[in-house]
Amino acid sequence: MTRTFVFLALFAANCFILETSCSFQSRNIIRFTRVFGFSWENCGKQGDAAQMKTLKVSPDPIAIPGHLTAEASGTTSVELTSPLSVNVTLKREVAGLWVKIPCIEEIGSCHYPNICDLLDQLIPPGQDCPEPLHTYGLPCHCPFKAGDYAFPSSDITIPEIELPSFLTNGNYKVQGVLGNSDGELGCLDISFSLHSQN
Numbered sequence: 001m002t003r004t005f006v007f008l009a010l011f012a013a014n015c016f017i018l019e020t021s022c023s024f025q026s027r028n029i030i031r032f033t034r035v036f037g038f039s040w041e042n043c044g045k046q047g048d049a050a051q052m053k054t055l056k057v058s059p060d061p062i063a064i065p066g067h068l069t070a071e072a073s074g075t076t077s078v079e080l081t082s083p084l085s086v087n088v089t090l091k092r093e094v095a096g097l098w099v100k101i102p103c104i105e106e107i108g109s110c111h112y113p114n115i116c117d118l119l120d121q122l123i124p125p126g127q128d129c130p131e132p133l134h135t136y137g138l139p140c141h142c143p144f145k146a147g148d149y150a151f152p153s154s155d156i157t158i159p160e161i162e163l164p165s166f167l168t169n170g171n172y173k174v175q176g177v178l179g180n181s182d183g184e185l186g187c188l189d190i191s192f193s194l195h196s197q198n
């Protein structure tokens, strides 16, 4: 699993991967949701240090709660050290236009100034990394050494997630930009559609 995949799990996909319960403050409802047409691409500038090489997620649609199979690989040419920032831009298609969703309760188009701290809060240092990271000897804390990372095909249980009420049915695009004090390190675009049943 690449660190990019960890960020994806934590921020872009809103806690789909780690089996922690993701709860938000107000008016969130547990819904049976399906995620259709997941796709991704790198959007980094030439010379960006971190790149996703493969990212496969199945089935299509993905059910929440439910099970998915995920596989990922990526590379970074520099060591990724604290502080690492992630800037997320979340857009929803409204009448054919892509409209930016603001940052609400840490979900949406948010700036996370130091995801190393967030990782340390989610997974106390000294504790084993959550499965299946632990099995594959993949790290879950900063720093992440330069090199190639591979997360072999694994079954992941998606718990019931309280989706914020503003995440309505429709087409979404998420862009995540990873950076440090020197600037951009990598960029990932993800697209999907959400269909919830109330």
Ligand SMILES: *[C@@H]1O[C@H](CO)[C@@H](O)[C@H](O)[C@H]1NC(C)=O
Residues within 6 Å of the ligand: 085, 086, 087, 111, 177, 178, 179, 180, 183, 184, 185
């Ligand atoms: C992320 O957003 C902040 C605040 O808008 C900005 O200062 C920073 O340069 C951005 N980082 C990257 C890597 O684009």
